[in-house]
Amino acid sequence: MAYIELNKVSFSYPDCLEPAIGNISLKINKGKFVVLFGSSGSGKSTLLRLLKKEIQPHGILKGQISVNGAPIQEKTGLSKEIGFVFQDPENQIVADDVLHELVFGLENIGLKTSEMRNRLAEMVHFFGAESLLHRKSHELSGGRKQQINLASVLLMQPDILLLDEPTAQLDPVSSREFLDMLKRLNEEFGMTIIMAEHRLEEVFTLADEIIMMEKGQILFEGEPREVLPQIWNSKNQAFVPTIPSLFLSQKGSGMIPLTVKEGRNWVQESSTIFSEEPKKLEYPIGDERIGLKNISFRYDKKNEFILNDLDFSLAKGEFYALLGGNGSGKSTFLKVLAGLVKPEMGKILVNKKKTKIMKNSELINLIGYLPQNPKLFFIQDSIEKEIQYTMDHWDLTNVNEVDTLLNNLGIKHLISSHPFDLSGGELQKAALGCLLIRKPEILLLDEPTKGLDPISKQNLANILQSLHFEGMTILMSTHDVEFAAQFATKCGMMFQGKITSEDVPSEFFKGNFFYTTMLQRIARDLPNRAAQSVSGVQ
Numbered sequence: 001m002a003y004i005e006l007n008k009v010s011f012s013y014p015d016c017l018e019p020a021i022g023n024i025s026l027k028i029n030k031g032k033f034v035v036l037f038g039s040s041g042s043g044k045s046t047l048l049r050l051l052k053k054e055i056q057p058h059g060i061l062k063g064q065i066s067v068n069g070a071p072i073q074e075k076t077g078l079s080k081e082i083g084f085v086f087q088d089p090e091n092q093i094v095a096d097d098v099l100h101e102l103v104f105g106l107e108n109i110g111l112k113t114s115e116m117r118n119r120l121a122e123m124v125h126f127f128g129a130e131s132l133l134h135r136k137s138h139e140l141s142g143g144r145k146q147q148i149n150l151a152s153v154l155l156m157q158p159d160i161l162l163l164d165e166p167t168a169q170l171d172p173v174s175s176r177e178f179l180d181m182l183k184r185l186n187e188e189f190g191m192t193i194i195m196a197e198h199r200l201e202e203v204f205t206l207a208d209e210i211i212m213m214e215k216g217q218i219l220f221e222g223e224p225r226e227v228l229p230q231i232w233n234s235k236n237q238a239f240v241p242t243i244p245s246l247f248l249s250q251k252g253s254g255m256i257p258l259t260v261k262e263g264r265n266w267v268q269e270s271s272t273i274f275s276e277e278p279k280k281l282e283y284p285i286g287d288e289r290i291g292l293k294n295i296s297f298r299y300d301k302k303n304e305f306i307l308n309d310l311d312f313s314l315a316k317g318e319f320y321a322l323l324g325g326n327g328s329g330k331s332t333f334l335k336v337l338a339g340l341v342k343p344e345m346g347k348i349l350v351n352k353k354k355t356k357i358m359k360n361s362e363l364i365n366l367i368g369y370l371p372q373n374p375k376l377f378f379i380q381d382s383i384e385k386e387i388q389y390t391m392d393h394w395d396l397t398n399v400n401e402v403d404t405l406l407n408n409l410g411i412k413h414l415i416s417s418h419p420f421d422l423s424g425g426e427l428q429k430a431a432l433g434c435l436l437i438r439k440p441e442i443l444l445l446d447e448p449t450k451g452l453d454p455i456s457k458q459n460l461a462n463i464l465q466s467l468h469f470e471g472m473t474i475l476m477s478t479h480d481v482e483f484a485a486q487f488a489t490k491c492g493m494m495f496q497g498k499i500t501s502e503d504v505p506s507e508f509f510k511g512n513f514f515y516t517t518m519l520q521r522i523a524r525d526l527p528n529r530a531a532q533s534v535s536g537v538q
């Protein structure tokens with residue numbers, strides 16, 4: 001008997017014409033590692049929430065869901081049985097400081113103090129969170145908050161772990177560490193794991209089964225090596241990760257490579273001649289748009305500086321990607337540039353003019369800022385009202401351009417929806433659409449690809465490239481190495497409150513172990529001809 005079983009399950013949200021889940025039947029055996037993926041709004045998050053009684057969404061549910069032979073309604077729902085990590089870390093944090101957040105669940109299940117301390121010490125050491133224990137929760141970056149949420153759930157040692165895009169806000173190093181931890185939990189302790197994810201490059205190597213969803217239905221299901229050729233031969237090629245995509249595009253023979261090791265072996269054995277490195281479009285670089293000199297900032301004078309004697313220059317026409325670990329200061333840096341927080345020391349120039357003498361309205365006219373948490377962007381109760389408010393506030397009349405933008409983002413059908421009813425990816429696209437309507441001269445984006453499926457990500461890239469071509473200057477913070485490598489004109493690394501290195505993508509990512517693309521990992525130390533060829537395949 002299957003450990004988790006769905007029998008003809010359908011679910012519809014109130015006042016929605018189309019069901020979010022449509023007549024799904026699914027069996028998952030105990031100890032399996034299952035990855036759900038698909039476009040934003042395909043039903044992944046809804047399906048996960050249906051498996052935990054306490055957080056089942058409000059609506060009409062039909063069919064039967066059982067866990068270990070018992071209907072889901074009979075389960076306790078406690079986190080020690082079924083753990084859940086939300087897509088948005090803000091939805092999960094309940095305590096003011098990190099220590100109380102970590103022990104909150106353990107206290108609720110009445111765990112002995114000695115065992116509580118043992119579990120806490122083990123988890124804190126693993127996550128390297130010793131320095132965070134007495135920090136206030138609201139001071140943490142989005143990625144750090146997500147790490148604390150993950151630790152809080154794992155402290156409960158659940159039998160089933162449900163995760164909704166848990167790596168979306170993690171840097172490459174933290175993401176790799178967390179995925180390694182999931183692998184250990186699955187293989188060494190037999191924990192059943194079901195994870196919805198858009199960053200597919202590394203998760204497919206962990207999965208026993210992958211399930212692709214579309215419009216509330218299961219489109220493909222099975223072992224990764226069996227399913228990937230089916231996806232490749234459909235309209236959904238964008239969902240195939242880089243290494244198997246390279247193999248399938250070259251019509252390779254034998255077992256499909258999923259890991260870097262397998263990819264390197266195939267490349268070395270293959271006689272295929274790869275295409276030369278594609279040339280990027282050349283964009284004219286103008287005068288300095290933003291200049292920072294000796295900027296230092298901290299949220300509290302009792303704490304260390306988040307930004308420490310930082311210098312930075314952004315020229316007109318640049319598409320700059322800022323990378324760095326969680327908590328390195330990227331989001332704070334963007335807030336300083338947007339004028340949302342004031343630096344303790346240093347000066348900021350926008351168009352060679354000190355921001356101290358600029359009016360707020362002048363700065364807002366020049367700079368558009370998308371926060372890491374897109375919920376902070378909305379003040380109206382529907383996307384349509386938010387768009388109309390934006391157009392009225394900025395005296396815009398370009399209705400046709402707005403319709404085109406919404407269509408390109410794939411959210412035209414969602415304009416009557418409340419922002420908080422959207423999935424994470426849909427919310428991200430809606431916030432970006434409202435921001436791009438007014439076409440600011442400088443665009444600041446904090447994790448713009450977070451929550452986006454591969455197709456939506458490509459649509460975003462097309463829009464940003466078009467705006468860039470028209471002369472817009474773009475600065476984004478990101479953990480998405482592949483996106484930065486493909487579309488940015490310059491990349492920078494933030495470390496200990498400073499930007500420690502800058503270069504064009506081809507040089508910036510060369511030689512890195514974690515902050516580099518999958519293809520460059522394959523090409524590392526291969527013969528010159530193979531390395532040059534492989535590194536150029538997009």
